[in-house]
Structures are given as structure tokens and as C-alpha cells.
Amino acid sequence: GQNIDQPTEMTATEGAIVQINCTYQTSGFNGLFWYQQHAGEAPTFLSYNVLDGLEEKGRFSSFLSRSKGYSYLLLKELQMKDSASYLCAVNPGTYKYIFGTGTRLKVLA
């Protein structure tokens, strides 16, 4: 079967660092994606990993370990506007994407 797991909710303080984990079991692998979704809005693309290692993009970084079926999204210098849901998704090697249920992040002042 195809399965993607991520925590349901996380809370962190403004200015802090937070790590959102994602584990996956899929029939194939052709890349892992992170999306940000604010309440009532469309998901927006944050990052893409297809090889092991860390990809850094400003305050956001994403890590992948294919052998462990594991990824994390690291958010630094948290801001109030980072309060959103973060979706982990995998392309199993076909045209389509499989999504986790999302992690709702609440940033507190």
C-alpha cells in the first residue's frame, strides 16, 4: 500500500525553529514535495527532494533519506505568517502525487 505519515498538529514560538517530520511507504519513489496551505487557500509549493540530503531555501530547508523513507521540513526564525498546514507529498513514479494528511502548525507570539 501507499502511506504517508506526518504529525497532526505542532505548536512553536515566534522566532524559534521547528522541524516537521514525514515518513512514507510507497510502491515507487520519484521525489518528495512539501507544500504550505493557509486556511481556506490553495497549497503552494515549498520544496522538492529527489536525492538524499538537505535542500535549503531561505528560512525553509527540507531533508530526505530515501533508505529510511523519511523527510523533514525545517522552518527557522518562525514568523506568525508561518501558521499554516504543511503537506508532505510523494510522487511514486507515475504522473500522480500522494499526499499526507498535513501538519497544522500554530506559531505563538
Add this chain to the structure above:
Amino acid sequence: DVKVTQSSRYLVKRTGEKVFLECVQDMDHENMFWYRQDPGLGLRLIYFSYDVKMKEKGDIPEGYSVSREKKERFSLILESASTNQTSMYLCASSSRDRPEAFFGQGTRLTVV
């Protein structure tokens, strides 16, 4: 910037009605998708299309059909709307050359 536009932001329909949700993308993407998003269930794929007139069932196609007569447009059809189809519907598109999908703003459909 890629733009994926869905025809309606909010829709209210009656049980048994035929419902059309339209999606248009302006980046000449080959692939287009329809997802529904429900609390606690995440995004679930209904149908996708990898070329004009081509379509494949996703994970939850029952009660839905799709049409892709032109490359830029992908329509989702609810043949006879039911209350369990009340949901947020998200259209997305992607290119064969770039891995990420781009989403429309979503249509919140309520079936009463």
C-alpha cells in the same frame, strides 16, 4: 507565474443535480488533476489527465467523471450530486519538465 483558475470559489447545489467544476491553466501543462480535501483525510485524488482526451481514475473516482477536450481545461463532473460530496475541490497542473504541481484556489462545494 503559473496560474490555475477554478471557475467558482463557493458553490451550493441540491442533491441530484449535475454539477460542473471547471479548471483552466495557462502554462501549457500536460498533466492536470482533481483532488478533494476533507478534514483528517488530506488530499485524495479523484481523476487525473496526462494529455488531451486522456484520463485515469485516481483513488476515489466513484460518483465523478472528467472531461479534457482542450489542453488547458479540465472539468470535473458530479453526475448526481450527493451530500457526501460536500467538500473542498482542488484542481492542479504540472509539467513533464518540472516536478511540482500548481494548485488552483479551490472550490468549496456544499450539497444540500
